[in-house]
Amino acid sequence: MAVTTRLTWSEEKSLQKMLGNVSLRLLYKSSVHGNKTSSILDKCTCQGPTVTMIYIRNTTVGILMLRPYSKTYDHLKRPTPTFYFSYQRNIATEMRTEVLETETKIASGQLVFYSSGQEVLSVCLNDTKLSINDSLSKALGVYTRSDINYLECEVFRVEGIEDDTNYIRKITRATKHRNPLLAELRTYKPCADFVSKIRILLLGPVGSGKSSFINSVKSVFQGRLTRQAPVGSDVTSITEQYRIYPIKYGNYGDYLPFSLCDSMGLHEKEGVGLCMDDIPYILKGCMPDRYQLNPNKPITPNHPNFISTPSLKDSIHCVAYVIDINSINDLSSKMVAKLKQVQKEVLSCGIACVLLLTKVTNCSEFLQDNSLNMDKSMTSQSQIMHVSKMLSVPIYNTFVVENYTSEWELDPLKDTQILFVLRQMLRVAEDFFEDLP
Amino acid sequence: MAVATRLTGMQEKKLQNYFGGKQFTLLYKATVHEFSEDNLLQKCCDQGPTVMVIYGGAYVLGAYIRESYKRDDRVPIVLFAFQENEISECNIGVDSPSSFLYQYNRKWDDSGFLLNLEQKKVNMNLDTFKKLGLPQNRPISFEECEVFRCEDLLDKRIMKGITQLHDKLLADMRIYRPHRDLIHQIRILLLGPTGAGKSSFFNSVKSVFRGHVTHQALVGSDTTGVSDKYRTYSIKDPRADRPLPFILCDSMGLGEREKGLCMDDIVYILKGHISDRYQFDSTKAITPGHSNYIDYPLLKDRIHCAAFVFDINSVEYLSRDMMAKIKKIRRELIKCGVVHVVLLTHVDSMDLVTRGDLRDIYSCMPVKLKLETVHRELGFALSDILVVSNYTSEWELDPVKDVLILSALRQMLWAADDFLEDLLLEETGRCIWWYRHLEVSAVWLLPAWICWVPGSSLCPCRSLSCE
Ligand SMILES: Nc1nc2c(ncn2[C@@H]2O[C@H](COP(=O)(O)OP(=O)(O)OP(=O)(O)O)[C@@H](O)[C@H]2O)c(=O)[nH]1
Ligand SMILES: Nc1nc2c(ncn2[C@@H]2O[C@H](COP(=O)(O)OP(=O)(O)O)[C@@H](O)[C@H]2O)c(=O)[nH]1
Ligand SMILES: [Mg+2]
Ligand SMILES: [Mg+2]
Numbered sequence: 001m002a003v004t005t006r007l008t009w010s011e012e013k014s015l016q017k018m019l020g021n022v023s024l025r026l027l028y029k030s031s032v033h034g035n036k037t038s039s040i041l042d043k044c045t046c047q048g049p050t051v052t053m054i055y056i057r058n059t060t061v062g063i064l065m066l067r068p069y070s071k072t073y074d075h076l077k078r079p080t081p082t083f084y085f086s087y088q089r090n091i092a093t094e095m096r097t098e099v100l101e102t103e104t105k106i107a108s109g110q111l112v113f114y115s116s117g118q119e120v121l122s123v124c125l126n127d128t129k130l131s132i133n134d135s136l137s138k139a140l141g142v143y144t145r146s147d148i149n150y151l152e153c154e155v156f157r158v159e160g161i162e163d164d165t166n167y168i169r170k171i172t173r174a175t176k177h178r179n180p181l182l183a184e185l186r187t188y189k190p191c192a193d194f195v196s197k198i199r200i201l202l203l204g205p206v207g208s209g210k211s212s213f214i215n216s217v218k219s220v221f222q223g224r225l226t227r228q229a230p231v232g233s234d235v236t237s238i239t240e241q242y243r244i245y246p247i248k249y250g251n252y253g254d255y256l257p258f259s260l261c262d263s264m265g266l267h268e269k270e271g272v273g274l275c276m277d278d279i280p281y282i283l284k285g286c287m288p289d290r291y292q293l294n295p296n297k298p299i300t301p302n303h304p305n306f307i308s309t310p311s312l313k314d315s316i317h318c319v320a321y322v323i324d325i326n327s328i329n330d331l332s333s334k335m336v337a338k339l340k341q342v343q344k345e346v347l348s349c350g351i352a353c354v355l356l357l358t359k360v361t362n363c364s365e366f367l368q369d370n371s372l373n374m375d376k377s378m379t380s381q382s383q384i385m386h387v388s389k390m391l392s393v394p395i396y397n398t399f400v401v402e403n404y405t406s407e408w409e410l411d412p413l414k415d416t417q418i419l420f421v422l423r424q425m426l427r428v429a430e431d432f433f434e435d436l437p
Numbered sequence: 438m439a440v441a442t443r444l445t446g447m448q449e450k451k452l453q454n455y456f457g458g459k460q461f462t463l464l465y466k467a468t469v470h471e472f473s474e475d476n477l478l479q480k481c482c483d484q485g486p487t488v489m490v491i492y493g494g495a496y497v498l499g500a501y502i503r504e505s506y507k508r509d510d511r512v513p514i515v516l517f518a519f520q521e522n523e524i525s526e527c528n529i530g531v532d533s534p535s536s537f538l539y540q541y542n543r544k545w546d547d548s549g550f551l552l553n554l555e556q557k558k559v560n561m562n563l564d565t566f567k568k569l570g571l572p573q574n575r576p577i578s579f580e581e582c583e584v585f586r587c588e589d590l591l592d593k594r595i596m597k598g599i600t601q602l603h604d605k606l607l608a609d610m611r612i613y614r615p616h617r618d619l620i621h622q623i624r625i626l627l628l629g630p631t632g633a634g635k636s637s638f639f640n641s642v643k644s645v646f647r648g649h650v651t652h653q654a655l656v657g658s659d660t661t662g663v664s665d666k667y668r669t670y671s672i673k674d675p676r677a678d679r680p681l682p683f684i685l686c687d688s689m690g691l692g693e694r695e696k697g698l699c700m701d702d703i704v705y706i707l708k709g710h711i712s713d714r715y716q717f718d719s720t721k722a723i724t725p726g727h728s729n730y731i732d733y734p735l736l737k738d739r740i741h742c743a744a745f746v747f748d749i750n751s752v753e754y755l756s757r758d759m760m761a762k763i764k765k766i767r768r769e770l771i772k773c774g775v776v777h778v779v780l781l782t783h784v785d786s787m788d789l790v791t792r793g794d795l796r797d798i799y800s801c802m803p804v805k806l807k808l809e810t811v812h813r814e815l816g817f818a819l820s821d822i823l824v825v826s827n828y829t830s831e832w833e834l835d836p837v838k839d840v841l842i843l844s845a846l847r848q849m850l851w852a853a854d855d856f857l858e859d860l861l862l863e864e865t866g867r868c869i870w871w872y873r874h875l876e877v878s879a880v881w882l883l884p885a886w887i888c889w890v891p892g893s894s895l896c897p898c899r900s901l902s903c904e
Contacts, residue, residue, distance in 0.1 A: 003485040003505075003586060009598025025462040026586075032483055042479040046470055048440045157440060157463075212818065225820060225848070227778070228855040230771040233816035234764060238771065248858075251616075406819040408799060408848070 001032050006055055006152055014092035017411055018085075019064065020171050021160060024051065028155040035125045037106050040155060044069040049158045049167075052111070054123060054130050055151045059142055061086045061130065063113070063121070064158065065104065066167060079103045081168045082113065084121070085175075086140040093412070097175045098139040099168055123153060174412040181419040182220070186249050190257055191430055195313045198258040198429045199244070201282060202356075203342060204322035205335060206237045206265030206273055209358035212403035213322060214245050214260045217422055219404050220415045221249050221256070229262055231405065237265040237273055242282065242291040258426060261316065264293045266342070268334035271296050279342055283349045285314030318353065318429035319346050321391050325357040325400065328383045336390065343391050350435065352428045355393040356421065357384070360400045397428060438469050443492055443581055446802050448519065450789050453590075455517070455524050456488065456501055458793035461585035468581055472554040474538040477584065482507050482534075486587045491552075491559055493579035496571060498559070500550060501587075508535045516550055516561070518569040527568035554582065590793025591837065599796060603836045606843040607645070611674060613682050613850055616857035620737040622671065623683040623853040626706060627780075628766065629746035630759060631690025631697060632657075634782030636664050637827040638746060639685045642846060643672050645839045646681060650828050654687060665689050667706070667715040667729075683850060686740065689717040693758055703766055707743075707773050709734030736860075741853035742777070743770050745817075749781040749824065753810050763815065774859060776852040778821050779811065780845060785826040795837045798824050823848055 005012065005026050016022055027050070028043040044050060045068065052063045064083035079101040087095040102113040102120060109126040112119055121132050129147040137143060161167050190198050202210040211229035218226045229245065232238045243262045246255045263282060267273025277298035281287050288305035301308055321339070323331075331339075346353055388398045399421045402414055442449065442463050453459045464487070465480040481487055483505055490499040498518035506512045511533045517526045529549035541553035541560070549565040552558075560576040561569070571577070591599075615623050627635040636654035644650045655664065668687045671680045688706065689698040701722035705711050715729035723730055731738060745763060747755075755763070770777050784790060787803060794801040799808070804824060812819050823845040826838050 002592075003483070004588070004592065004594055008601075009595050010602070027462075027464065043464075046440075159441070224851055226855050227776050227821065227852050228859055230776075231818045231821070232767065238816075240768075240771070251854075404820060408820055408823075408844075 003029055003032050005029070005154055005156075007053070007060075008090065011060075011090060011092045015062075017409075018092060018095060018171065018175065019051070019158060020167065020174075020413065021411070023159040024156040025159060026154060026156050028153075030125070030128075030153040035128060035153075037109055037111065037125055040111070040125070040153075041069060041071050041106065044155045044157075045071050047157045049161055051156050051158050052123075053154045053156070055153075056130065056142075056148050057151070058089045059086055060089070060092075061132075061140065061142060064168070064171075066161070067104075069106070069155070077103050077105075079115070083168050083171065084136060084140060086142055095175060096139065096141045097172060098136060099172055100136070123150075125153070128153075170413065174416050178412050178416045178419065181416065181423065185419060185423060185426075186221075186256065188257060188426065190426075190433070195317075195433065196257060197313060198317050198426055199261055199285075199313075199315070200258065200318045200320060200425050200429065201261040201263065201316040202320050202322050203263060203274075203279075204265060204356075205324070205327070205331075206267050207233045208265060208322045208324045208327075209403050209405075210265065210322045211239050211262050212405045213320075213356065213358065213401065213418075214262055216401070216404040216414075216418050217260060218245065218247060219410060220418050221247055221253075223250060224410070225404060225408065236267070239264050240293055242278075242287050242289070242293055244289040258422075258429075264295070266335065266338050267295075268332050268338065276338065276341060279345050280349070283316045283319075283345060283351060285310030285316065316349075316351055317432050318425050319351050320354050320356045320425060321393065322356045322358060323387065324359045326359055328357070328387050331387075339391060347392065350432070352432045353391065353393050354397040354399065354421075354425055354428050355388050355391055357398065357400045358403060360402050397424065399424060440466055440469055442466075442490075442583055442585075444490065444497075444583075447522070448497065450802055451519075451522065451524060452488065452490075452517075453587075454789060454791055456587060458590045458791045459488075459587040460590050460793075461488070461587060463583060463585050465584040466581070467554065467583070472557060472582070474554050477538065477554065477582075478508055478534060481584045481586075484586045487584050488587050489582065489584045491577075491579045492581040492583075493559065493577040496577055496579075498569065498571070498577075503587075506534055509533050514550060516565060516569060518571055520570050525568070525570045527565050529565060552582075590791070590796060595796060596836070599836050599840055603840050603843065606840065606847060610646075610843060610846065610850070611677070611681070615682065615741075615850075616854040619857050619860075620741075621682065622680065622737070623741045623850055624669070624686055624709075624737075624739065625683055625849050625853070626686045626688065626740040626743045626775075627746050628688060628698075628703070628743060629691060629780075630748075630755070631692060633690065633746040633748050634827050635690070635746045636687050637829055638780065638782065638825065638842075639670050639687055641825070641827045641838075641842050642685060643670070644828050644834060645842050646672055647675055648834070650832050650834060656829065665717050667711055667713065667717060669713045683846070683853075689719075691759065691762055692719070693756060695719060700762065700765070703769060704773070705730075707740045707770070707775055709738030709740070740775055741856050742849050743775050744778050744780045744823075744849060746780045746782060747811075748783045749787060749804075749807055750783055752781060753807070753814060755815075760815065774856060776856045778823055778845075778848055778852055779815075779817050781807075781811070781822060781824045782827050784824050784841075792835075792837060795826060795841060798841060 003026060016024055027047055028040050033039040033043060048068050049066045050069060054061045062085045067080055081099055082102045083099055085095045085097045100115050100120060102115045105112045111123040113121045120136050123130055128150050130150050131147040132142055202213060204210055211231045214229040215226055215231060218228060230238050239262055244259050245262060246259045248255050264274040272295050275295050275298045281299050286307045287299055288307060291299060299306060307314055384398060388395050401417055401421055440463060453461060464484055465477050470476045470480060485505045486503045488499060488501045501515045501517060502512050504512045511531045513531050515526055515528050517524050537550050538552055541551050549562050551560045557579050558576045559579060563574050566574050627638060629635055636656050639654050640652050643653060664687055669684050671684045674681050691697045696719055698717060699719055699722050705723050710731050711723055712729045712731055784798060784804060789803050790801060798804055808819055808822050811817060811822055825841045825845050
């Protein structure tokens with residue numbers, strides 16, 4: 001009999017993504033290797049982090065253990081965070097999850113997980129039965145009165161976990177925060193009722209990922225990759241028009257009460273990149289959508305589309321400085337000077353701002369264990385401190401993102417981080433209204 | 438210590454291809470699971486076909502066993518060794534793990550292969566050494582031994598998944614309707630050097646929807662390119678009495694300097710001024726008055742999405758001139774608000790890429806490296822780069838290829854939706870806009886004659902952010 005997993009190909013792909021872009025390697029399959037603890041242990045000891053899958057008719061339950069299977073009981077005795085999940089056949093993307101500090105015991109034909117002395121889940125291999133305690137089965141949405149007969153048990157090695165201690169939290173972030181964040185932003189209403197729509201402006205050097213961030217936000221709400229804002233790299237800015245992008249939920253959904261404004265990138269040379277004299281007009285809301293920017297000549301009030309008496313809703317309510325995190329160590333002095341000049345303008349208009357560091361390679365490394373905020377050890381890095389001070393952005397308003405530019409499908413982990421950053425921007429913008437005279 | 442292989446990415450790929458498009462699952466690694474025969478057998482018995490790899494100094498050699506085994510089963514064994522980057526092999530007939538693992542000290546004229554894990558030594562008879570091209574005839578000491586399960590990249594389970602995906606994509610595309618039904622068919626313009634595979638891509642798309650391979654568009658490989666007429670291909674949906682919701686527009690190939698598609702024609706194509714079967718002229722652009730010139734193109738005549746098509750094998754060797762042309766066209770597209778993607782063809786003829794790799798082409802090592810080069814050199818975002826393998830010589834459809842072609846097409850339709858959505862925003866709820874841009878909106882909202890001013894040479898769509 002072939003040693004092939006029971007997972008369908010699409011389930012396997014979704015699972016790999018949900019568990020943090022990992023690879024799953026099948027080590028043990030009960031129908032081939034036998035329903036005995038000794039067989040599991042033979043195949044799975046010392047194989048690194050594993051996920052144990054138990055297939056019940058339409059439901060699949062999974063247990064992700066960071067500590068490897070071991071023949072010596074002592075080894076698994078120390079409680080460790082263990083990730084339990086379940087999903088209905090073929091919809092692995094909608095898994096229910098729970099993290100518990102559990103210890104594992106493998107003996108006399110059973111695989112048992114304990115949390116503070118209580119048995120939470122046990123797999124009885126001899127008679128292929130699974131039992132789950134009340135609270136866990138509630139959390140996982142597996143409702144049973146008694147033990148459940150399962151069809152099969154498989155164990156996979158999980159490859160591609162970079163950081164053990166942070167790992168479980170990283171994947172729970174995606175499954176726990178993504179949907180609530182999305183729901184919150186979908187129903188978001190600015191609390192200042194005199195303005196119906198919040199405008200966030202992205203400013204930063206050429207190629208820092210401003211347009212990509214807009215596409216990323218649009219993609220999350222659209223549920224597929226979008227490419228409305230032109231993205232790419234060249235010596236001069238790819239974005240040559242001032243654009244105000246509304247954000248829509250779903251394909252036929254409504255527009256959400258915020259929009260993101262894209263502009264040309266800043267360039268260290270004079271006469272290249274966004275014209276500094278355009279910035280005050282943009283901030284005040286005088287510049288019309290689709291205005292063709294000219295690096296050498298700012299917009300003038302004579303322009304036919306110039307908005308000469310912008311109302312509060314036309315103006316920018318939050319500025320996001322977008323900077324490639326890999327470049328912060330070698331920003332040229334001319335670029336720094338330009339950024340400082342921009343910062344002065346922003347400050348004089350009283351607009352709140354955030355700092356967005358793009359192109360990180362592993363977002364979660366930067367985050368605190370239990371929230372989506374940047375970790376202290378990261379923010380205390382002198383360069384990040386330096387940039388945030390230079391732009392007078394408080395460190396708690398400094399964020400990292402990884403834009404949707406190097407994959408072809410959405411990823412729940414990325415979604416979460418992008419949504420989080422957006423929500424913080426909106427909160428910062430609200431502070432701007434509260435501060436109005 | 439992590440359970441991860443010591444093979445380099447390249448070695449692993451070579452070995453996987455050598456045994457017929459396999460995927461490896463590492464089951465046993467001596468430095469982690471101890472140099473112990475018992476441990477090896479515990480991990481590797483009943484695991485299906487396996488390959489064992491032994492690392493001895495400069496040598497990487499091993500054994501491929503294409504059957505699942507238990508300790509005493511006699512199974513066929515093929516030995517292999519890496520030589521530089523080639524693989525040599527030697528079939529040593531059948532043997533059982535219990536003998537080649539546990540009987541290192543036996544007399545062994547009959548056997549070609551003996552292993553001693555405790556002493557970290559592997560031995561073979563002279564003949565075998567020679568056949569494998571190993572330049573010595575003493576036991577080789579090794580420092581690592583790994584065993585992998587070999588599975589087909591396209592086994593029954595995967596093919597089932599691919600077929601499901603294929604059917605879903607096909608069904609989605611059949612019922613796809615452009616954003617807010619602004620138009621009936623999306624126009625996708627294919628642009629790129631001569632011989633890139635533009636016409637072949639149309640043939641491939643048509644074949645997928647027809648259910649058999651067709652070669653409607655002439656395909657050629659001589660340097661002047663076979664397509665010198667502008668062709669807009671609509672495909673009839675064989676299962677419904679209407680055309681599919683997209684039109685592929687095949688242009689003349691871009692050439693060096695003055696050769697190939699005339700750069701000035703591109704803007705006319707984008708705005709919808711050029712009609713089907715226009716005979717291109719490399720030396721000059723179409724002029725109003727030409728029988729193929731559409732004076733007042735409607736939204737449906739315009740290009741809604743553009744794809745730069747390149748041969749994946751030559752894309753990094755484009756001339757400076759060609760690169761400059763591409764970048765110039767990209768700026769033009771952005772100015773007109775047309776969303777673009779990049780389509781890389783010929784992936785099937787890339788070194789090391791097998792049919793099995795097509796199932797996950799974007800994670801296939803050599804392809805990944807290539808995409809990064811294109812991203813770096815040409816400045817396209819990675820996610821804008823799509824990969825396909827066209828139907829060129831074969832007569833049978835392959836669901837694995839189909840999925841690539843359909844996925845690329847789906848991204849193009851989404852890109853077109855992004856374009857249409859952005860257009861519409863111009864008029865939503867902004868009356869001032871109406872006033873200012875009446876002549877622009879008229880282009881596609883009103884019949885052409887309403888806004889046509891006799892004697893005016895101004896093309897109304899000129900002003901549409903294309904000035
Ligand atoms: N790896 C990675 N690449 C990114 C990220 N964000 C953007 N990029 C890449 O950076 C390049 C520039 O991105 P854009 O979004 O066009 O940058 P921009 O700030 O809008 O630049 P201009 O409009 O030219 O001033 C593109 O090639 C993107 O693919 C990111 O988070 N990670
Ligand atoms: N192996 C392979 N050959 C291809 C592929 N696409 C196109 N070709 C070949 O490349 C050559 C040029 O193709 P053609 O479609 O005429 O290019 P065009 O000038 O861009 O229209 C022809 O010989 C095709 O058979 C592909 O994906 N794989
Ligand atoms: Mg941009
Ligand atoms: Mg052609």
